[in-house]
Amino acid sequence: MRFATDITRTPLPYDIARADEVRSAFGEQPAAIVDLLAGTAGCSPYLGGLVLREGDWLRSVLTQDVDAVQAALLQEVAALPQAGLSAALRVAKRRVALWAGLADLAGIWPLEAVTQALTDFADAALQVGLTHLVTAEIARGKLPGQTVDDAVTGAGMVVMALGKMGAGELNYSSDIDLICLFDQDRYDRDDYHDVRAAFVRITRKLATLMSDNTAEGYVFRTDLRLRPDASVTPVCIAMEAAERYYESVGRTWERAAHIKARPCAGDIAAGEAYLARLAPFVWRKHLDFAAIQDAHDMRLKIRDHKGLHGELDLNGHNMKLGRGGIREIEFFTQTRQLIAGGRDPGLRSRQTVEGLSQLAAAGWIPAEVSDALITHYRAHREVEHRLQMINDAQTHDLPANPDGFDRLARFCGHAETEAFQAELHTKLEAVHDLCEGFFAPDTQEQSAVPPWAEATIDRWASYPALRSTRAQELFARLRPGLLDRMEASGRPEETLRAFDGFLAGLPAGVQLFSLFNSNPQLIDLVIDIAATAPDLAVYLSQNAAVFDAVIGGDFFAPWPGGPALRNMLADHLAGIEDYESQLDAARRWTKEWHFRTGVHLLRALIGTDEAAAQYADLAQAVVAALWPVVIENFARRHGPPPGRGGIVLGMGSLGAGRLGPRSDLDLIVLYDAEGVESSVGEKPLVTRVYYARLTKAMITALTVPMAEGKLYEVDMRLRPSGNQGPVATSWQAFQTYQRAEAWTWEHLALTRARAVAGTPSLAVDFEGFRRGLLQDNADLPKIAHAVTDMRRRLAEAKPARSAWEAKLGPGRAQDIELVAQAAALSAGAPSIRNQAQIQAGRRSGLFTDSEANALRIAYDLFRRMEIAGKLLTDAPLAPDVLSTRGLAFVLRAVGERDAAALNRTIAERQSDAAKAIDAALGRAGGNHD
Numbered sequence: 001m002r003f004a005t006d007i008t009r010t011p012l013p014y015d016i017a018r019a020d021e022v023r024s025a026f027g028e029q030p031a032a033i034v035d036l037l038a039g040t041a042g043c044s045p046y047l048g049g050l051v052l053r054e055g056d057w058l059r060s061v062l063t064q065d066v067d068a069v070q071a072a073l074l075q076e077v078a079a080l081p082q083a084g085l086s087a088a089l090r091v092a093k094r095r096v097a098l099w100a101g102l103a104d105l106a107g108i109w110p111l112e113a114v115t116q117a118l119t120d121f122a123d124a125a126l127q128v129g130l131t132h133l134v135t136a137e138i139a140r141g142k143l144p145g146q147t148v149d150d151a152v153t154g155a156g157m158v159v160m161a162l163g164k165m166g167a168g169e170l171n172y173s174s175d176i177d178l179i180c181l182f183d184q185d186r187y188d189r190d191d192y193h194d195v196r197a198a199f200v201r202i203t204r205k206l207a208t209l210m211s212d213n214t215a216e217g218y219v220f221r222t223d224l225r226l227r228p229d230a231s232v233t234p235v236c237i238a239m240e241a242a243e244r245y246y247e248s249v250g251r252t253w254e255r256a257a258h259i260k261a262r263p264c265a266g267d268i269a270a271g272e273a274y275l276a277r278l279a280p281f282v283w284r285k286h287l288d289f290a291a292i293q294d295a296h297d298m299r300l301k302i303r304d305h306k307g308l309h310g311e312l313d314l315n316g317h318n319m320k321l322g323r324g325g326i327r328e329i330e331f332f333t334q335t336r337q338l339i340a341g342g343r344d345p346g347l348r349s350r351q352t353v354e355g356l357s358q359l360a361a362a363g364w365i366p367a368e369v370s371d372a373l374i375t376h377y378r379a380h381r382e383v384e385h386r387l388q389m390i391n392d393a394q395t396h397d398l399p400a401n402p403d404g405f406d407r408l409a410r411f412c413g414h415a416e417t418e419a420f421q422a423e424l425h426t427k428l429e430a431v432h433d434l435c436e437g438f439f440a441p442d443t444q445e446q447s448a449v450p451p452w453a454e455a456t457i458d459r460w461a462s463y464p465a466l467r468s469t470r471a472q473e474l475f476a477r478l479r480p481g482l483l484d485r486m487e488a489s490g491r492p493e494e495t496l497r498a499f500d501g502f503l504a505g506l507p508a509g510v511q512l513f514s515l516f517n518s519n520p521q522l523i524d525l526v527i528d529i530a531a532t533a534p535d536l537a538v539y540l541s542q543n544a545a546v547f548d549a550v551i552g553g554d555f556f557a558p559w560p561g562g563p564a565l566r567n568m569l570a571d572h573l574a575g576i577e578d579y580e581s582q583l584d585a586a587r588r589w590t591k592e593w594h595f596r597t598g599v600h601l602l603r604a605l606i607g608t609d610e611a612a613a614q615y616a617d618l619a620q621a622v623v624a625a626l627w628p629v630v631i632e633n634f635a636r637r638h639g640p641p642p643g644r645g646g647i648v649l650g651m652g653s654l655g656a657g658r659l660g661p662r663s664d665l666d667l668i669v670l671y672d673a674e675g676v677e678s679s680v681g682e683k684p685l686v687t688r689v690y691y692a693r694l695t696k697a698m699i700t701a702l703t704v705p706m707a708e709g710k711l712y713e714v715d716m717r718l719r720p721s722g723n724q725g726p727v728a729t730s731w732q733a734f735q736t737y738q739r740a741e742a743w744t745w746e747h748l749a750l751t752r753a754r755a756v757a758g759t760p761s762l763a764v765d766f767e768g769f770r771r772g773l774l775q776d777n778a779d780l781p782k783i784a785h786a787v788t789d790m791r792r793r794l795a796e797a798k799p800a801r802s803a804w805e806a807k808l809g810p811g812r813a814q815d816i817e818l819v820a821q822a823a824a825l826s827a828g829a830p831s832i833r834n835q836a837q838i839q840a841g842r843r844s845g846l847f848t849d850s851e852a853n854a855l856r857i858a859y860d861l862f863r864r865m866e867i868a869g870k871l872l873t874d875a876p877l878a879p880d881v882l883s884t885r886g887l888a889f890v891l892r893a894v895g896e897r898d899a900a901a902l903n904r905t906i907a908e909r910q911s912d913a914a915k916a917i918d919a920a921l922g923r924a925g926g927n928h929d
Helices: 016-025 031-043 045-053 055-061 066-078 085-105 111-139 148-156 189-211 239-249 252-259 268-282 290-306 326-340 352-361 367-391 402-411 417-439 451-460 469-488 492-505 510-518 521-532 534-542 544-550 562-574 579-602 608-638 687-703 731-740 744-750 760-776 780-797 813-827 834-844 849-872 884-894 899-924
Strands: 157-162 176-182 236-238 262-266 645-651 665-672 728-730 754-758
Touching (some): 016 031, 016 045, 031 085, 045 367, 111 189, 148 262, 148 268, 176 189, 236 239, 252 326, 326 352, 326 417, 469 510, 469 521, 492 534, 521 884, 534 849, 562 608, 579 608, 579 849, 608 645, 608 754, 608 849, 645 760, 665 687, 665 760, 728 731, 731 744, 731 760, 744 760, 780 899, 813 834, 884 899
Parallel strands (some): 665 728
8 A cells, every 4th residue: 555556635735835845845756646745735834844844754655555654653663762752752753643644635544544543653652651761760769579671561550541542533633631540459558659659750751751842843732631530639540549439429421431441551451450340330230321411411511611502603613512513423422332331342332433333233323323423423533634734733623714714625625615614514414413312302391280190299209219300300301291191091090100109119210210211112111011010110110220121122022032041141141250240140131031021921912821931931041040150159169069960950830831920939959979978179068068058059149139139039848858858959869769758749749840950961860760750650549649638738728819819729720730740640741831731631531531621721711810910919819909901901811801701701710620620530539538
């Protein structure tokens, strides 16, 4: 890539005399190069001066590869000695500025290559300067324990580049925004103050080296004011102090600034580790729509300070901060990144163009918006560069007079100034239109409060979510739309009461109200949930972060299935080092998927059987993904599991692969130590104790309340000997117990048992044993007798609680499940699903065709009622405990037109099922002692 062959454009000379002077000086060069140099000098006094001042050097490199020349300049900078460093850096800066400027003006380098070249030079200059300054302090004994070899890594000091330098986007005459830090852990605590003083001296000298304007010019104007609490802190501070500041009082603008933060000189590894520790401050774990208002407020403050309000007038317009300018696009990009980057690391690019592309790819902005803003951003940056190239001034202001605009137009290659101005005006207005609606959406006027809402709304000011002025302002925008939606529901007072329960439970409001303002469709969802399932609305008020999933991109995608869910969670947890953080992350992840299934069921996107399968998929995925995480954490102290390891058995509804919205998990843990007596680790444990404690750790991982709540309740009473037995059972002891000591009910429980996590070979062995055991215990009279006795006990201990009871009572879900398990055991059938077990009973002759049909139909009804009812309330299901929408939801789930019809159906199905069970058990001998 060489100038003469790759020039695609040239400026048009404005100052003809200056252009002719350069044309004459370089007359021996190819015509294309002469035109480029003449046009450049004819528009830019600064670059024209550099062309003549660096003429000999320029002639020596014009025939070389463009990128190779840049690389050679950087290599020369890196090798500069301490002696004469200041002057040598300034000469290098002139040459980089000239070379990058010509490559830009010639169209050889695109914008990103130009800004990266300027940034690379800044990095190199800071690194060589820092190395020499640190070397001097080490020689003076001011950095204890450090040697000359440590100077290249700053002896623990790192220079963090922010702003355009951090992003690799330095403009042509940019200053550089730096934060200087040092790693306090590299030094003894007693040396802290002396070390800090040394790094403060280094930082001041480094800033002077960069920014002093000498006879050779300057390198970069340097700004250190972005450091934490700049008015009172020294110019170089300890990383620990910086972290404490950001964690306690860091503001949104500082979060935005750190999107582009990058260690550029010194201890790069320490700088990267610092940024990793700071990530929770920059990237919030939940979608952060409150950042929009913060960014809008910053924009308004900047405009107020600079006097940039009003209609667009090109004369003197600020291309960076003014209407439709560069900062608009940067704020638009960074704010969207702050909103979603905590959940999606793929949205954390430091570069504006790449950031816009990532946001579009992830669905956060339309592709056409991204493309338009990228095009305008590049065009704006080129105009900015031309403004700065004219006199090497850190300016963003367009000319304020016709002559100035003529010069700028020619510099940009336009022969017609008016056409150039018209095009520029159009681009600025286009950017303004695209960005302004995002930052300042139209707000609705406050409407009068209808009489039916007055008493309730009067209470809202006292709610925790509405105590702050910010929350009140955000909610004021929402209230008119909320009331309109309630009016449209047909039952506004009932809907308002339901929403009031949701609002009263919110511990805070700013984030959620910001989310609603930016995503009005969520208001419809929360009103729908509140009006249909008040219990779910109360849950949402305490777990509002699950709304993040709704706008995360795949909320309405097809269900991925259990194995995919397990892999998703495992991958998610693998990226988190801290064990407690892993457990909290699992809770957040699970809540979102659990909420997804509930919403899909509530909105009839799936049926009750699909929902039950999804709840079971999710639970199995959680157990399967957490089991190795718990083992890894446990093994750190006690060593890996002895022998072959263990498996977690899912029993009951989990084993059958059908759970409800509020189900707990019935689990059993088996292990096979293969004769190994103890673990091998820092604190070894006897095998029996090892697996008992490991099992308790797993139960704790699932059940312990944490910042994000708990995952599931766990019931382990189905293990051998129930609550009296060990929490983990050896494989050998389990087999012996099941063959010689287990009760019939324990064999019945195994008809719905399967391994959901753990060692695959042990899971295969368990399934083989289970099938054989069922076949060996297919004693129908004995089973029928035991089941008859169990039915009697259950009827006495747990009678039906209401006419709409779905689970308890003769002929209802639990009763049908029990006789279905009896059918599977008596037939020696491996089926774990209820309907398949009933079919096994029909084939074996336990049920007649009509009895089997009655059981299948009744079970389908009661499971539908149970799944739908548990989504709405944990109380016994009855028409009088449901809202109008809740009742309609239950009726839709079971396919009935009204409550009276459902009453009749329940009575018929329950009666038919109870008679079928009685008849089948009677024939089998279950009614005899």
